[in-house]
Amino acid sequence: MSDNLSRSYVGPVILGLALTGATGICLYLLLRKEEDWEGEVQGGVTSRQVAIDVKIPRDMVGVVIGRQGSNIREIQAKTETRIHFRDELETEQFRVACIRGLPDDAQLAEILIHQTISQQPRVETLTMYVPGRAVGRIIGRGGESVKEIQRVSRCKVDIDRGALGEGMEKKIVLKGASDQISMAKQLIEDKVKEEDMMRSSVGGRQARIKYKEPLFLNYDQDEPEEQTSLQGDQEELKPTGSDNCMEVFVSAISTPGAFWVQKIGPKSVDLDKLTQTMTEYYKDEANQKYHQTTSVSTGDIVACRFSSEDSFYRAKVVAVKEDSYDASKSTVDLDFVDYGDYEEKSINEIYELRTDFLKLKFQAIQCSLAHLKASPGPEWSATACDQFEDLTHCAMWKVVWAKVVEYQPSGVPCVELIDTNHAGGDRNIGHELVKQGLAEWEEGDDDVVVDTVTVTRDN
Numbered sequence: 001m002s003d004n005l006s007r008s009y010v011g012p013v014i015l016g017l018a019l020t021g022a023t024g025i026c027l028y029l030l031l032r033k034e035e036d037w038e039g040e041v042q043g044g045v046t047s048r049q050v051a052i053d054v055k056i057p058r059d060m061v062g063v064v065i066g067r068q069g070s071n072i073r074e075i076q077a078k079t080e081t082r083i084h085f086r087d088e089l090e091t092e093q094f095r096v097a098c099i100r101g102l103p104d105d106a107q108l109a110e111i112l113i114h115q116t117i118s119q120q121p122r123v124e125t126l127t128m129y130v131p132g133r134a135v136g137r138i139i140g141r142g143g144e145s146v147k148e149i150q151r152v153s154r155c156k157v158d159i160d161r162g163a164l165g166e167g168m169e170k171k172i173v174l175k176g177a178s179d180q181i182s183m184a185k186q187l188i189e190d191k192v193k194e195e196d197m198m199r200s201s202v203g204g205r206q207a208r209i210k211y212k213e214p215l216f217l218n219y220d221q222d223e224p225e226e227q228t229s230l231q232g233d234q235e236e237l238k239p240t241g242s243d244n245c246m247e248v249f250v251s252a253i254s255t256p257g258a259f260w261v262q263k264i265g266p267k268s269v270d271l272d273k274l275t276q277t278m279t280e281y282y283k284d285e286a287n288q289k290y291h292q293t294t295s296v297s298t299g300d301i302v303a304c305r306f307s308s309e310d311s312f313y314r315a316k317v318v319a320v321k322e323d324s325y326d327a328s329k330s331t332v333d334l335d336f337v338d339y340g341d342y343e344e345k346s347i348n349e350i351y352e353l354r355t356d357f358l359k360l361k362f363q364a365i366q367c368s369l370a371h372l373k374a375s376p377g378p379e380w381s382a383t384a385c386d387q388f389e390d391l392t393h394c395a396m397w398k399v400v401w402a403k404v405v406e407y408q409p410s411g412v413p414c415v416e417l418i419d420t421n422h423a424g425g426d427r428n429i430g431h432e433l434v435k436q437g438l439a440e441w442e443e444g445d446d447d448v449v450v451d452t453v454t455v456t457r458d459n
Contacts, residue, residue: 052106055094060117079109121177129169134195138188155184232301235361237413244404250392252340255380260340260364271338271363275311282312291351302350337362369430370405370414375440384438391429
């Protein structure tokens with residue numbers, strides 16, 4: 001107000017002092033322009049710059065700005081405006097962009113911002129549920145599978161990591177455009193089908209009888225064996241992921257220091273197909289007569305049934321007990337090379353193995369629990385062995401995770417076993433044996449913190 005009064009007096013004074021001509025006219029126009037601008041602002045009509053505040057949803061701010069500010073710079077260039085964010089006005093839902101420029105330009109910039117937001121695919125959310133047993137396959141080792149699903153579908157995949165009981169489902173939340181969600185959902189369903197196919201192939205396996213005598217301990221594996229025509233190759237437990245973890249079945253146990261696992265994967269299906277093919281072949285009486293044997297040597301690989309089962313399996317002869325009076329009454333000690341079971345059989349119950357049945361590597365892999373020893377020791381108690389058998393779901397074909405810690409000089413992997421079937425969450429089996437007083441840490445391993453073992457299943 002004081003400025004207006006001062007101008008009302010100063011203007012006439014200057015004009016009165018000025019000579020008529022160009023100087024007076026210029027001074028008059030200059031003062032008149034400022035007075036007109038103030039009047040126009042007060043009246044609300046002006047061609048001068050204005051400021052417009054635009055609310056932008058927080059999840060759209062990045063889209064409006066663009067990579068390294070490319071989008072917002074383009075809008076500014078097209079409309080000759082300046083745009084900045086007013087942090088003091090932001091809320092949990094919105095950020096506020098302030099547009100400065102001429103009225104028409106600022107309005108155009110506002111329109112372009114809203115167009116940018118409206119042209120983005122609508123972000124949707126879909127919640128789906130999958131069997132808990134399939135989560136490990138969906139996530140993959142080190143999260144590789146779920147990362148690939150997100151990369152291919154461009155959809156965010158959030159898997160509930162909470163523990164659920166056996167047979168229950170896990171929640172998966174998908175966020176993205178409609179087509180992105182559809183693709184991610186299909187990829188996840190494909191993983192579930194893969195898991196179901198694998199499990200259906202092994203689901204028909206019967207719970208096998210476990211032995212209580214150590215396998216491969218009644219002969220020295222390091223001693224050179226006589227060359228035979230049937231040797232075969234042994235599968236190895238050598239994880240390829242950085243976490244050193246693999247899904248396995250515990251197929252047979254002697255003690256927590258000597259047990260056998262099978263790797264889960266395509267070889268599990270191959271093994272079941274092999275068992276089916278062998279059973280169909282050796283059930284034929286003509287084939288039995290053709291492959292009947294009356295003499296075997298330690299190290300030979302033969303075909304025979306296990307206990308009272310009808311199926312035929314591959315087995316390795318580890319000892320021969322000859323009957324000098326009646327050779328037909330001789331017996332052999334057998335290790336079932338794909339399961340780790342041990343059994344004594346009459347020589348009349350075993351058959352020569354066709355060489356083509358040796359293409360698949362022997363699937364039973366001997367392991368030992370890492371960092372543990374028997375308590376009170378020195379031998380593992382029957383209670384400890386029984387509890388270990390129960391905790392590992394031995395020969396029940398339930399998935400556990402094996403984390404390879406180190407290898408013994410003999411090549412036997414020392415592992416930590418994590419039960420993912422437990423209703424209370426993942427359970428480290430070695431830790432559980434220690435808690436129950438059935439095992440203790442080896443000297444120098446008292447500070448082992450097994451609770452921190454992280455398994456990605458599914459991860």
